[in-house]
Amino acid sequence: MICRHSDQHGGFVDTEQRLEIRTVASDVAQATFADDVRAGLLATPKVLPPKYFYDALGSKLFEAICLLPEYYLTRAERDILERHAGDILDAVGSPVEIVEFGSGSGEKSRLLFNAALARQPELHYLPVDISESALRSSADAMLDEYPTLRITGYASDYDGAIAAMRDRVRTGVRRLALFLGSNIGNLDERAACAFLSGVRATLDHGDALLLGTDLRKDAFVLLDAYDDPLGVTAAFNLNVLGRINRELGGEFDLTYFSHMASWDEADGCVRMHLASLVEQSVDIRTLGIRVAFAEGETIHTEDSRKYDLATVDRLARATGFERSMTWSDVDGRFSSSLLVAAG
Numbered sequence: 001m002i003c004r005h006s007d008q009h010g011g012f013v014d015t016e017q018r019l020e021i022r023t024v025a026s027d028v029a030q031a032t033f034a035d036d037v038r039a040g041l042l043a044t045p046k047v048l049p050p051k052y053f054y055d056a057l058g059s060k061l062f063e064a065i066c067l068l069p070e071y072y073l074t075r076a077e078r079d080i081l082e083r084h085a086g087d088i089l090d091a092v093g094s095p096v097e098i099v100e101f102g103s104g105s106g107e108k109s110r111l112l113f114n115a116a117l118a119r120q121p122e123l124h125y126l127p128v129d130i131s132e133s134a135l136r137s138s139a140d141a142m143l144d145e146y147p148t149l150r151i152t153g154y155a156s157d158y159d160g161a162i163a164a165m166r167d168r169v170r171t172g173v174r175r176l177a178l179f180l181g182s183n184i185g186n187l188d189e190r191a192a193c194a195f196l197s198g199v200r201a202t203l204d205h206g207d208a209l210l211l212g213t214d215l216r217k218d219a220f221v222l223l224d225a226y227d228d229p230l231g232v233t234a235a236f237n238l239n240v241l242g243r244i245n246r247e248l249g250g251e252f253d254l255t256y257f258s259h260m261a262s263w264d265e266a267d268g269c270v271r272m273h274l275a276s277l278v279e280q281s282v283d284i285r286t287l288g289i290r291v292a293f294a295e296g297e298t299i300h301t302e303d304s305r306k307y308d309l310a311t312v313d314r315l316a317r318a319t320g321f322e323r324s325m326t327w328s329d330v331d332g333r334f335s336s337s338l339l340v341a342a343g
Contacts, residue, residue: 017150018143021135024156024164032157034287037244041284041291041299048240050186050302051130051157054104055243059134061236063105068232070224073182074108076334077212081108084327084336085115091325091338092176092208095120099165099202100178101158103127106138108180112210113146122148124173128161129153162198175207182214182334185269185305189315196319196339203341209321211337213307215328219263226261226270226304234259237272237301249285256280260298269305273298312337 033052040047054062066074081088089096089112096116100109106127116123125142129135132155139151154161177199184192199209226233237259244250260273276293283290309326312335316323321339328335 019139019151019153021132021139021153021155022164023132024154024160034248037248037284038287038289042289046291046297046299048299048301052240052243053236053302054129054131054134055239055247056131056133058236058239058243059104059129059131061232061239064232065228065236068228068230070228071233072221072225072331072333073214076329076331077180077182077336078108078111079329080327080334080336081111085111086118087325087327088112088176088210088336088338089115089119093174093206095172096174096176097124097126097170098176098178099126099128100180101128101161101199102179102181102183103129103138103153104134104181106142109178110142110145112176112178113142113149117146117148122150124150124152126152126154126165128156128158130155130157158195159198162202165202168202175203177203177207177209179209180212180336182212182304182307184211184315185214185307186302188303188305192315193318196315196321200320200341205341205343207341208324209339209341211312211339213312213335213337214304215333215335216268216306216308217333219265222263222270222306223261226272227259231259233261237274240301241274244284248287249283251283251285253280267305268307269303271300272302272304273300307335309335309337312339 036049065071098109098112098116103109113123127135135153135155139153142149143151154164187195238254238257241250241252241254241257245252256277257274258277260275262271264271275296275298279293279295281290281292313323316339320342322342324338324340326335326337
């Protein structure tokens with residue numbers, strides 16, 4: 001068990017000075033959740049941002065999704081990292097520190113830790129996760145597993161963490177940023193460019209971003225991955241309504257909503273919605289609003305765009321990167337591209 005004390009900045013440091021968790025604008029983040037719920041559920045059509053999936057329960061549900069046979073993405077990316085982690089670290093150079101956006105449990109990151117620690121005696125890891133509880137849990141496990149690992153975690157959304165990292169001074173170390181799991185697919189092209197530009201601002205010339213992208217493939221394969229027969233993805237999607245109930249005094253009856261996944265061929269995108277099964281009105285007490293639903297009306301909760309390498313190249317060039325190398329899994333379903341910060 002790791003013992004912590006509060007520092008003057010509101011972070012927590014263990015007694016061995018190996019762990020610090022920085023909560024970036026936590027009061028603003030909570031207000032943003034309330035504001036986004038209000039704006040999204042009163043909009044036409046209704047929408048909720050996918051970043052709010054990942055409270056403590058949502059993070060655990062996503063871990064379960066990653067174990068499903070239909071959800072190939074995690075296994076495919078892990079296959080790449082198992083075979084090529086050393087190649088990735090050699091391409092970046094050492095010593096290196098690793099930044100991860102949307103770190104979750106950090107299971108795949110450990111493969112890169114192993115490769116880094118085979119090349120240098122210690123490693124600094126900077127994970128970013130909107131769920132502070134998930135961040136603490138994974139950090140504790142990692143520190144137990146890796147005695148020469150030091151962690152500075154950011155309990156924050158991406159924008160807050162990027163702003164905080166811009167001011168970090170570092171010398172004599174390369175930075176490898178990770179954006180795994182095809183999380184870039186949750187963003188439209190404008191938002192993806194804004195995010196990648198923000199990451200680029202935290203990197204020096206020659207630093208790199210490892211970007212995981214799910215590749216275009218048969219629609220039936222894609223839809224099975226986002227609408228599994230066990231209903232784990234449905235529970236993950238519905239949990240955002242449960243979170244509104246828990247945190248904002250919502251009165252959603254989850255049995256009156258269903259999970260929907262569809263494929264948009266023209267946009268190359270799997271879209272997830274929650275559909276109201278009946279005509280109903282739902283109170284959200286903290287917000288002081290009542291939200292009306294027609295039977296069959298939906299809340300748009302997530303897009304998951306699928307890529308080809310030409311699109312990756314276009315995004316890289318537009319945001320100050322150059323794609324130097326790309327690896328794929330043995331079945332060619334997923335790609336990991338090393339984007340180097342251009343001068």
